[in-house]
Amino acid sequence: MVSTFPSSYSVDLSRVRLSIRTLQPQLVEWRRRLHQQPELGFQEKLTAEFVASKLQAWGIEHQTGIAKTGIVATIKGTKLSTHTSTTSAALSTSPLSVKHSALSTEKVLAIRADMDALPIQELNEVPYKSQHDGIMHACGHDGHTAIALGTAYYLQQHREDFAGTVKIIFQPAEEGPGGAEPMIAAGVLKNPDVDAIIGLHLWNNLPLGTVGVRAGALMAAVELFNCTILGKGGHGAIPHQTVDSIVVAAQIVNALQTIVARNVNPIDSAVVTVGALHAGTAHNVIADTANMKGTVRYFNPAFAGFFKQRIEQIIAGVCQSHGANYDLEYWSLYPPVINDAGIAELVRSIAEEVVETPVGIVPECQTMGGEDMSFFLQEVPGCYFFLGSANPEKDLAYPHHHPRFDFDETVLPMGVEIFIRCVEKFFS
Structure with a gap:
């Protein structure tokens, strides 16, 4: 380019x-x-x-x-x-x-x-x-x-x-x-x-x-995802009574970057981007839910279906480790x-x-x-x-x-x- x-x-x-x-x-x-x-x-x-x-x-x-x-x-x-x-x-x-x-x-x-x-x-x-x-x-x-x-x-x-x-x-x-x-x-x-x-x-x-x-x-394939992390809200000063959806979401955002870094052949090109992350309403309230939106891009048609599977594996694993649940929507827009x-x-x-x-x-x-x-x-x-x-x-x-x-x-x-x-x- x-x-x-x-x-x-x-x-x-x-x-x-x-x-x-x-x-x-x-x-x-x-x-x-x-x-x-x-x-x-x-x-x-x-x-x-x-x-x-x-x-x-x-x-x-x-x-x-x-x-x-x-x-x-x-x-x-x-x-x-x-x-x-x-x-x-x-x-x-x-x-x-x-x-x-x-x-x-x-x-x-x-x-x-x-x-x-x-x-x-x-x-x-x-x-x-x-x-x-x-x-x-x-x-x-x-x-x-x-x-x-x-x-x-x-x-x-x-x-x-x-x-x-x-x-x-x-x-x-x-x-x-x-x-x-x-x-x-x-x-x-x-x-x-x-x-x-x-x-x-x-x-x-x-x-x-x-x-x-x-x-x-x-040009690349275009895939999109929406994910809502379902935690347990509560007081910001009493975190042990909650499941902090923001902490869970933050770990998911970081973990998703390992897909390209560690699961994709370096010869291939791919991108996983979280473009939106929304959660919380106040300084002293632990958010009950957090919503993230993102996109996946790649050139190799062999990746069709791979990112969807790997993203859900990571989200499920992080949520399980924190006692949270999730709701994931994932769809392919263009090949x-x-x-x-x-x-x-x-x-x-x-x-x-x-x-x-x-x-x-x-x-x-x-x-x-x-x-x-x-x-x-x-x-x-x-x-x-x-x-x-x-x-x-x-x-x-x-x-x-x-x-x-x-x-x-x-x-x-x-x-x-x-x-x-x-x-x-x-x-x-």
Whole structure:
């Protein structure tokens, strides 16, 4: 992961074809309109109406109301196809890729963009500031949607340049509770069956125009837990009559850190974080209960189920030693984002043709952040990648989920260019 930025750099847009560069004013206009009207997960009514209105105006076949507010656009190329049903196997060595691509004679590539915003009050003073109190596009999803719209528009105008079908998936609720699973359940990867999927995330942890792409794990699994320690309250001066839930909780917090330190292979990466601990009401009262909330992150899919078991073992053991009880809730939100090697190589080869900065392509770009793009990647081979969008010289380098998050809009045509070239090369 790149943690520092060049002191000065410029972005060369000459590698973005002129017909896409001329879309820049529209891309910015669309992004800013979306930014002004942010909506939370499964509530993206205005966003979906805007996307659908554009697709309708451009004559693009699309379905609305998928998983409440999701949309899928379908664009069929008219270029004469010369591939066979197994050519996509050349793009990936994974058994899943070969098995899936052999099912159909016409290749289908999906592009995914998320549409939802966050419950954050925006602090930016810009003309396109959020008009919805307490809601903000603080993670770049407005840019993702604008890039996907630009890609749809360009593909519709240049269908003679590719042979195959492109599905563009406008997904709700990535930030939670998750829109990918219900969209998959609704059949967005079927009729016609999708052979591969790609998606991007504008990334303020990378300088403008760089691309973070790698095979294998890119983003972490996300698991969450709530635990209430059930002790016995009493007077702070007479502790021997109580079971102090705060003492028990404190020992649990410390003990949970031994899971990564002593139960996980140091070669693997994992995180156990207790993010909230609440107990007590007064100076001289021993708390009857203590509540803690936390998250678990890891890249290796083999850890599925391991942390849940180990966390409960530790909580149960500490509670037993103090005579306390507990109530534990534990659930898996998203699996890790695992990129297919062949599709990741396709994206990397295209990115090298589009971007040129002092940093360029960043293969070591993993993050313990999570993404429900992972559910799509469990179904079909694909690649999720980061497109650097930070520009400190313009004060556009605040981190994701910050109330002053914003990005350099120069990145928008780069995203369209990468998607378009991926489409053309995938079908070639």
